[in-house]
Amino acid sequence: MAKASVHSLEGIRRTILDGFWSPGDRLQPTALAVQFETSTTVIRESLTRLAGENLVVIRPNRGFFVPDLDLRELADITELRCSTEALAARLAVERGDVAWESKVIAAHHKLSRTPRRLPEEPGTLNPAWSEAHREFHHALLVPCDCQPMLKLSADLANFTELYRRWAAPSKAAGKRNVEKEHQEILDAAMARDADLLGELLGNHYRSTVQVVIDAGLSTLR
Structure with missing residues (x-):
């Protein structure tokens, strides 16, 4: 290109x-x-x-x-992402080495040290946090070594990020303990517990859907 x-x-x-x-x-x-x-x-x-x-x-x-708000589509895409990443996470746990563990820990450290909101605009997500967030989730799945699966996961993540952006100013978004969710995901990955990792990732993504609903951006059609 x-x-x-x-x-x-x-x-x-x-x-x-x-x-x-x-x-x-x-x-x-x-x-x-x-x-x-x-x-x-x-x-x-x-x-x-x-x-x-x-x-x-x-x-x-x-x-x-720009895509319209469509919470039914968001819910459907989230379920597709949960299924895709549960399989990718299982493969990553099986195939990942010590170097992978180090990269995931480093990505989580960067994410945990980056403010989620802009100090001057508390209702706005910090672009640096969003980038660190993508890097962390990508690092978790890289060892699955399946490019179509990784691309699908990235595309679905992009779609859901739009909703996270639009819901960011709401009180519903502020009540969620995203940092705790990420720490639990990291712990499951380091413990090589594929079942728990897949479950936590699914809960993590479904929580985003719930925040969007609670934010009152739209209603399921």
Whole structure:
């Protein structure tokens, strides 16, 4: 992929995940071409690729949009993620070595030392925390050594991150002890307890769905 395409792809992905746009917002290729200093052709290519990651919706004859709130879809995707990562976690526990353990511990240390909220904006997730969060969950599963499974997990994680961003300002999000959840996940991985690890990951992701529901962003359809 050309440098301009990579730049626009990563830039748009990051901007969406940072919650810059609201659910259902239209993404105008012309405006984005100006923002990212490239052509509309490159922007359209990037938006099409992001649609494959569930971060953009393509509506025929209407254009490109940020996904709408759809809690039923979120619940379904979460269950798919739970099943996928339960298998990936089992393989990771079986195949991971001491170097893997060290990387997971390091990723968790970075996550635990990064503030979840921006000090100046308590209702906003810290982008650095979100990045550390992705790194921790990715590090857990890498030894499964199955790229399609890892890609599916990453794509599903991107989709659910949008909802986490939108729910962040709510009181429901503030009541959750995410740090405790991550510590328990780490402990299960280090104990090589595949069953417990899969269960904890599932509970972790389902808790996100519950926060979104409790935040009152929408209702299940």
